[in-house]
Each structure stands twice: as structure tokens, then as C-alpha cells.
Amino acid sequence: MTARVDTAVFDLGGVLIDWSPYHLYRRLFDNDEDIARFLEEIDLFNWLRGVDADIGFQRGVAELSARLPHHADLIQAYWDRWAETLNGTFDDSLALVEELRAIGTPLYVISNWSSETWHHAQGFPFLEWFDGVVVSGLEGVAKPDPTIFTLACDRYDLVPERCVFIDDMANNVESARNLGFHAIQFQNAPALRRDFVALGLLS
Secondary structure: OOOOEEEOOOOOOOOOOOEEEHHHOOOOOOOOHHHHHHHHHHHHHHHHHHHHHHOOHHHHHHHHHOOOOHHHHHHHHHHHHHHHHHHOOOOOHHHHHHHHOOOOEEEEEEEOOOOHHHHHHHHOHHHOOOEEEEEHHHHOOOOOHHHHHHHHHHOOOOOOOHHEEEEEEHHHHHHHHHHHOOEEOOOOOOHHHHHHHHHHHOO
């Protein structure tokens, strides 16, 4: 018999919080095509995995700048102006969290976020809605490493087969799914609501 899904586990950036390097780099580049080429060249998301697992932001910036010295100023800007990568919240996504919260659904977060920038996220009051929050930079391990999912399950007595995990990154979704989570790659709030209805979390 298939376990009933009764718990929701959310990523933050790209799902609930409007985080994007484009918010910053649109102030430093003329167009999105140039930003995309730059982000691909620095391999931003693979680089961030180390920073989010807490190798140290300044060390990460120094190592990446040494490899790509012609981009050193732009790479340094990612640290100096990190707050500009945030643009508030996705209110339609948060409305879904509120719906789940109103009917007593257990709610958790597993987020890749550097310990050195985590204070920016802590300013969002909706974090108080969650029963537990696991942050990569505070744990020393980042998604898609399965260790961070196992850590969350052990800490909060979560059963993967009874949890739905929502993330905007395909590799994180795949990692969670391989551990037994019902995993959804976030596209938009209306699609996510339909997924929740299909799982029986919402009517």
C-alpha cells in the first residue's frame, strides 16, 4: 500500500523567495544574454554548491577569481552586493504554504544557503511557519548530496514516502526522488497547487 503524503518540504530560493543572480547582474550587464554567458562561464551553480556547503564565501570568491581573473570584479560583486540577488517573495507560492499551514500540514525547509548570507533570509517572517529548517551552510553539506535529506529526516523524524519535496533545480529533485520523496520541480504556483491536489494535500 502506498504511503499517504502528509508533509511538505520546501526549497527557499526560486520557490518561496525570489532569489536570482540576474537581479544583481542586470545592474552590471547590458542584457540577459551576456549575463547567461557569464554565469555559464563561471559555472555559477556548481560553484555555489561549495559556498552553500560553507567552504567560506571569501575563499570561494578568491578561488574562482584566480581561475577567471578577467571576471574578478564581477565575481567579487556577487559577494559585495549579494543582497541585490533578492527581490522579495513569491506571494502566490506563500499562499499555498498558508493553505497547507491552515489545515495543519507539517512544513519543513531544506535550503542551499551560505551561512554567511543566511541572515538575509532570516528577515522573512514566514520562516516561523515551518516546523523545521535545514540550511546547507549551517550543516556543511548542500543539495543534491543525499546526506542533507537524510539529515533532515533523522532530525525531524520525516518519512520520505510521506513527504513531498519542492525545489526549482532538477538535480535536487532527482536526488530527493531517489531517496523516496515525492519530488516536484517547481514551475509556478498554479501547477504546484494542482500537484498538491493530486497528492491529496489540498482539495
